Amino acid sequence: WYYASQSDRESQIRTPITDGAYGKHWVFRYKDLWNWWGNTHVNRPGGIEAGSATEWVPQSKPVWFTEIGCPAVDKGTNEPNKFIDVKSSESGAPHFSSGRPDDLIQRRYLQAVHQFWDPANPEYVAGNNPLSTVYGGPMVDPDNLHVWSWDARPWPDFPARGSLWADAGNWRLGHWVNGRLGAVPLRELVERLLADYGFADFDAAGLVGVVDGIVIDRIMSARDVLQPLAQAFFFDPCEEGMTISFRHRSAAQMIDLSPDAIVAAGAGGESDVAVARSQETDLPLSLKLQYIDGNADYRRGSAESRKLSGNSARVASMNLPLVMGQSDAQRIADSLLQEIWAGRERLRLSFPPSRLAASPGDVINWQANGTSQKFRIESIEDGADRPVEAMRIESGIYQQLTGPERAIAVPPPAALGPPLTEFLDLPLLSGNETAHAVRIAAFADPWPGGVAIYRSPSSTGFVWDSLADAPAVIGESDADFFAGPAGRWDRGNALFVTLYGGTLQSHDDLAVLAGANVAAIRNGAGIWEVFQFAEAELIGPNQYKLSRLLRGQAGTEMAMASPVLAGARFVLLDGAVMPSGMGAEQRGLPLNWRYGPAGRPIDDFTYQTKAYTPQGVGLRPFSPVHVRAVRDPSSFDLTISWVRRTRIGGDSWAQTEVPLGEASERYEIDIRDGGQTIRTLQCDTPQIVYTAAQQNADFAGGAPVSPLSIAVYQISESYGRGSAREVTLYV
Template sequence: MATLVLGTVGRALGGPIGGLMGTFLGGSLDRAILGSGKAREGARLGNLAVQSSAYGEPLPRVYGCVRVAGNLIWTAGIAETATTSGGGKRGGARTTSYSYSASFAVALSARAVVRVARVWADGKLLRDAGGAWLTPVTMRLHSGGEGQGADPLIAAAEGGGCPAYRGLAYAVFEDLPLADYGNRIPNLTFEVVADEGAVDAGGVAVDLGDGVLQAAGVFPAFEGFVAARGGAAREPLAQLARLFDLRFTDDGARLVMRAGAGAAATIADADLGSVAAGSDTKTARSETRAAAAALDDAVAIGFLDPARDYQAGLQRASRRGGGGRTGQIDAPVVLAADDAKRLAADVLARGLAARTTAALRLPWRALGVRAGDRVMSGWAVRRWSFGDFVVTLDAERLPLRAAGSGVADPGRSHDAGDAAPGPTTLAVLDLPPLFDGGGTTPRLWIAAAGASPGWRRTGIAFSADDGDSYAMAGEVGAASAIGVLAEPLPTGCDDRWDRASAVVVQLGDMWLESRSEAAVLAGANLAVIGDEIVQFGDAMALGGGRFRLSNLLRARRGTMVAAHAAGTCFVLLDATRLLAVDPPAELLGRTIRVRATGAGDAATPPVVLTLGGAALRPLAPVFLAGRTEGEDIVFTWRRRSRAGFAWLDGNDASLGEAREAYRVTLASGGIVRRTADTDAPEWRYPAAARAADGLADGAAVTLTVAQIGELTGPGAPASATFILA
């Protein structure tokens, strides 16, 4: 059953204006426009980046171009699709995998919009500026017109109870795949365009006032604005008024808004004089200057920066370098960083000038003066009142000059741009146990990275029937450091720190860092080069994605030290970035295919390999030795365990196998003379056997020993040469 989340709210800005007097900044605005005034909220920048589905959540009004998250207003729930694979021409187990998708609607604006440009999912670009989807998506935009009809998908799910959401702009997504988002509906944000081009403060204020507010004069323009709070228009109007010096007055019929001080009002010099003795009307002028300590020493403007994909920005202006008080204005207005810094300087200058106020008592002849008018060359009326045939004006001083232009550094943020996800680079690693003990099934480690800036993540599927069918194995959600050797790495020592060798690797945009020797011994900076697992202590950046790695530990985790040519694959083994895949043991020795299923991987070929089961193969024994006992020669060795690599004093490593068994091969002159199995780490070679093998004293023989695994047979061998005596 589909679910309606009717969390929209209507406009709450109606009602007659009544007898509104005074100015906006000075106090009483009509309650129908600015709310009751009994409870107020401080200025804040609404969180426009987080999608909500809360019931009753207020919806924003979008002006111009801005990025919003909106409100989830309808969903059909998450749909599950089962896919069965396997059992192809080679047989094998059938595997059922599951994928998930969702259909839902997101409200964007409580007023009509023109279009939606870019779309982000969990902060990653999903649709570029040209309107192209970077992954397959079906989205319909309902622009919010008063005549719009119901969405067909919602109507099919809801039947006769489907709302059309007239006057509400919203987007409907149909069967959005959720694999890239952890099988949940992602946090979607939208670049919404509501009047193409800039908007001005006057037009925004008139719309918020629902017809009871009139704008007069020329107003500053900006790229976008979001009235993101529900209820009265007090907060959004207050934000705009403080930013752009908007002043309000009553013309007798409606509220009038101007940018800056209004027209100059003429007051006779005689009316500005001192008190006239014996007159029925007293005239007076007095000035008050507030203490400097009561003023802000700096002003910070919080805004939305279009140069950084509408992320929140902050610009600041200060009048002196001390650590004084800072006033802050947070407004969901889209501004360039330079404009925000200039506005901060303007607000600071106005506050400094307004510390000086004047009180005027004038005769009735000054009834034509209104709040917002300029008087006395450089003053603006804040409040106006009339009683007992006396006009009382409260005025504030205006700044002598504009603060001028601002030059600001907007900062920067990581941005993948409009690049498509691009193909995946896969490394499929058949390695000994890495981060835990030996298991009972084969294990592959999958590392992935992107070949383009837009790469994010990829699903992993594998096939055991030559590509006839694929089964989903999981997802790689973070890129690994994958590269190649830029220079050859010679063989080296495997029983101590190799401080003589170094290797240069070429990576993409990943980074390697140095770690202490103690951290390396604890497991840090583990990497695989070809089939050899190594660790490195020092990583020196050479530029261009190249790093010189030194202070090496070679042949780690039971691998063998070897020389590696330039171009050999290098992968940093970070458990948080790798996907572990455990194929069934029945696939040992068979060819499998592993492919990426990310958005840009339609043409990416699979990785083909033979499943060798390195995680199950016993490690090569060590310390091969021989001794004589009477006429017999006894060869001995020490086993190693794939079940753990910790060196625990006083304890033998666990066997890691169902039983202890070894395969012994004795060769001389390139010819195998004898093969035997033993269940102990020693093998007795009697004199009679030597004679039968045609070996006399002084002959050179090569002994090869391999531990036998339950599933893989003989593991990695160890060899040593002895002279018979």
């Protein structure tokens, strides 16, 4: 059928579509899929059927819906192909549409199409989609119902980024399902909530609307959970027998009533009716609505409705734990404020027993003195009379049009590049680190959320190593950095650094001695000096002057140079510096390291490869200190002694001796002449005798030898020689 004219459309007069020539009515009914699919096709050149049919074989192939969709606008199903686009000559709203956004009608359309055609759907009616006698499948292939439109542009960037996409303004009333499929129909949400609370006898079938989200952040009753939904969607629960029914205020049952149809108050037979009106000063001039803005990263949003005139100065506020857009919030605020002002008039009367069917939520159409006013029943008392209290309503309050969405400033997506990554072979700092593992510091701006690190002994076959999940504080020195004293405060030197990102801060001496402000700087030979600083003075954009220093910490005094030239890499050794996941067996092996943004594949252009051989410096013994020599005046034998240091657990003042930190205590002492090692002595105690005979064999002048250059090493079974203590002895 079709509508022959606009008046027929308005009167719902349907004219059948018929074929007067051959009686094949389906030929002119382009939605009659059953006959198009199930019959032979005969062309009609000039309106006359050809002598033979086309090559089409009835039921030979399934029908695909390459595009099904409905605009998210009021009464969109009247003309699902219509779209609203001010830039298009074909723009237009569906028949009888108010132009108000309606996400629910779009959802119901898609549900109806799938329920009708998909035999696997619980709501499917047998016979809707017949099976083919040729290929054995359904007429319409339910796996090929293609919805228009799921846009490849990600929501909410589309439609929020209107400056980038010219059609962004069409999304609100358009066919797009992006940003809508995550919502849930109000009826289904209320039914699920009631079921979760153990209710079984309820009727929510009349509820319409779509809810983007609701927050239930604590234990609360079912009534408290449903109340914000009832306020936002203007529905009321009422008890009808043993069932709880939910009805929108705009769809309430209407009761026509006049003064002569209510219970008389006294012997005179006069009806007992009272209409009360609140003062304007008791009513709010404006209403502020707080909500969760789903279009702005779920931040708190606010909408305000204000009367243009009135003598009140009051402001009402309401906080709804619901996710919605700004336009919906504004519509709700407008309706709530108008409802409050309409409800300033209240009606009190008594129903006769014949009005037993009336219940709270019903609307009284009160006809008196030649006028008609509507009042919604709020309460009814059962008794001989049925006293009723009702508040006045206006029928148009709940049909507010939705205004435009507030424009949201969306920052452009970050353009990620290769991260800066440093590999630091450091001694143990706290003693809890993995001793053999190199430490990794990564920085990028913008930060990609994490930097993934892979390793391989070759150029292929990379395996996962670790994840740097926070940006490290990395920079470079602005001036030469000179050597200073170790083991006490260095008040003479200062380090000037420029950071690529992050900040530094000062700490008092006790905090520094307890482990605060640990950093590392790399010298020209690629060796890191670990130091601490107490004072960090900001002297320019990202520029700091670091002073009151503790130098050569954790046995790295040999890395101090005079000077470390400007441009040296600086790294703050905080929690952002992560240990590698390498095994102890990989220490000393040349490895290729590949790193880049964690969200990108390893072959992405943002990944970089660096060759680095970790030595496991955390296993290296510290150099001994306080090297002394005493010569026997009679034999010229030289007794050399020193004090051992430990790389593990040596900071407690309660210890009488620091832990050994190695499997056994062993040392090697190199005797040097002109920079060349001419003899190596070995011992297992922190002293050794360099005999006169050995001196005579090593030096042309013989004993006594003075000055004498030596280097003392502590030996580790896992690492080998530790750091050297090089001294020249004058004895």
